[in-house]
Every structure is written in structure tokens, then in C-alpha cells.
Amino acid sequence: MNVKRICQTCNKEFEIGSWDIKLGRGKFCSVGCKRKGQRTGKYIKCDACGKKYWVTKSRLDLYNEHFCSTECRGIGEKNRSRTIKICKACGKEYEVVNSQAPYSKTCSRECDGMRKRLLYKGAGSPSWKGGLTDINLRIRGTAEYSDWRNAVFARDWYSCRCCGRKSDADIVAHHLNGFSHYPEQRTDIDNGITLCKKCHYKFHGEYGNGCNTKEQYQEFFSVNLESILWA
Numbered sequence: 001m002n003v004k005r006i007c008q009t010c011n012k013e014f015e016i017g018s019w020d021i022k023l024g025r026g027k028f029c030s031v032g033c034k035r036k037g038q039r040t041g042k043y044i045k046c047d048a049c050g051k052k053y054w055v056t057k058s059r060l061d062l063y064n065e066h067f068c069s070t071e072c073r074g075i076g077e078k079n080r081s082r083t084i085k086i087c088k089a090c091g092k093e094y095e096v097v098n099s100q101a102p103y104s105k106t107c108s109r110e111c112d113g114m115r116k117r118l119l120y121k122g123a124g125s126p127s128w129k130g131g132l133t134d135i136n137l138r139i140r141g142t143a144e145y146s147d148w149r150n151a152v153f154a155r156d157w158y159s160c161r162c163c164g165r166k167s168d169a170d171i172v173a174h175h176l177n178g179f180s181h182y183p184e185q186r187t188d189i190d191n192g193i194t195l196c197k198k199c200h201y202k203f204h205g206e207y208g209n210g211c212n213t214k215e216q217y218q219e220f221f222s223v224n225l226e227s228i229l230w231a
Contacts, residue, residue: 009033048072048079089115136179144187149173152192160196162203162224172200176214193217199224 002015007029014029028034040057046068053068067073083101084093089111096104106112122128139145152173159166174195177185185191191214195203202224207216 007033009037046072048076087111089118139186148187148189148192151189153194155189156194159194160199161193162195162199162221165196165198167196170197171195172197174200174203174217175212176217178210178212181211 001018003018003021003026004013004015005021005026006013008027010029010033012029016026020026028037041055041060042057043052043054045052047066049068049072051068067076077097080097082095082097085096085101085104086092087094087107088105090107092107094107106115118124120126153168153171157166158168158171160171165171171194173192175182175186176191176193179186182191203217203220204212206220
């Protein structure tokens with residue numbers, strides 16, 4: 001038995017079976033009307049052309065919609081009021097919309113990259129330590145320093161002088177008197193000693209980096225030797 005109903009979208013009268021009504025159907029006369037009736041959102045006016053267009057609720061929640069199309073967006077952006085600023089990288093004048101003026105510093109991405117490279121270079125970097133890093137890396141990359149390290153390894157039979165571990169990959173040449181504060185002893189073989197990475201990390205964890213001394217290592221060695229003997 002068919003029953004007459006009114007479509008909730010187009011207000012047209014249509015017939016539907018009573019069994020379909022029991023199943024929760026009968027609100028819309030067609031699939032098209034059902035889609036229109038179930039969608040959420042509203043019509044808003046385009047700021048560029050003035051035409052009303054539909055915007056879904058999800059887009060209204062995420063975006064502040066103003067334009068009905070890409071073309072209208074381009075027209076609208078051109079008509080927005082702008083401020084003239086000076087690029088902090090190249091020094092040229094450029095225009096920026098008022099809303100972005102307080103945050104804009106450069107005229108392009110290339111200039112922004114240039115500005116940041118200059119700003120955080122050298123003493124401007126938060127990691128700056130007076131140029132010590134560059135000097136240290138240059139010295140550690142020389143053939144003289146490499147020969148010193150290999151000589152220390154060979155003298156100690158490629159074994160950790162603290163725990164006795166032997167390896168040709170998991171070892172480092174440690175300066176008894178610190179590399180930075182005792183420059184005259186940087187390549188003195190008597191100022192070097194072989195440690196495994198674990199002991200080396202443990203030593204600097206206890207005594208810090210920089211102004212380390214031979215006496216600190218002797219103290220570290222005696223304490224660790226006792227722990228090994230009593231283990």
C-alpha cells in the first residue's frame with residue numbers, strides 16, 4: 001500500500017510504500033533531493049562578484065570563506081589594501097596586504113632564506129661559541145692529527161686503557177689535558193690515551209667537556225678499576 005508524502009527538499013508530493021516508511025524512508029522524493037536535504041552549510045556572498053554560493057559546514061569551520069572561485073579570489077586579493085615595506089635582504093620596496101604587514105620582512109622566499117642565513121651566521125647563531133667549532137674541526141681534519149690518533153691507538157694495542165675492551169672501531173683517542181685549553185699538547189702522543197666510546201662518554205659525563213686534566217683521568221681510572229675488581 002502506497003502512502004502520499006511531501007518531499008522535505010522540493011515540497012513536491014510523491015508516493016512511497018508503507019514498508020519503506022517503517023524503515024525510516026519517505027522524507028525525500030529522489031536521491032538528488034536527499035543529497036540536498038542532508039548537506040549542511042549555508043549560502044554566502046562572494047566578496048568579488050557578489051554572487052551567492054554554497055559553502056559546506058566543514059569548510060566554514062576550517063576556513064574564512066570570501067570567494068566563490070579561484071578567479072574571484074585573485075580579483076579580491078588584488079583589491080585588498082596594501083602596505084609598502086622595505087625588504088630586509090635586498091633593500092627593495094614591495095607591497096604586502098595589511099594583515100600580513102606586521103609579520104612580513106622580505107619580498108620573496110629567496111630573500112627570506114638569505115636574511116636567515118645572514119642573521120644566524122657566526123655570532124648571530126644561538127650555538128655560537130666564539131668560532132671554536134670551526135677551528136677544532138679544521139685541526140681534527142688534518143693529516144697531523146690523524147697520524148697522532150693512529151699512533152695513540154697503535155701504542156695502546158687498540159684497547160681501552162680503562163676497561164680493557166679491544167676494538168678497532170669502537171674506540172677514541174682521548175686527550176688527557178683538554179684539546180681546547182692545552183693547544184700545545186694537541187698532537188703530543190703522551191697526552192693521548194685510548195678509551196672505548198662507553199668509557200669516554202662516562203668520563204665526560206662526570207667531568208664535563210673542555211678544561212679536562214690528566215689528574216681527572218687518573219681519578220676516573222682508579223674509581224673504575226675498583227668497580228671492575230669488585231664486580
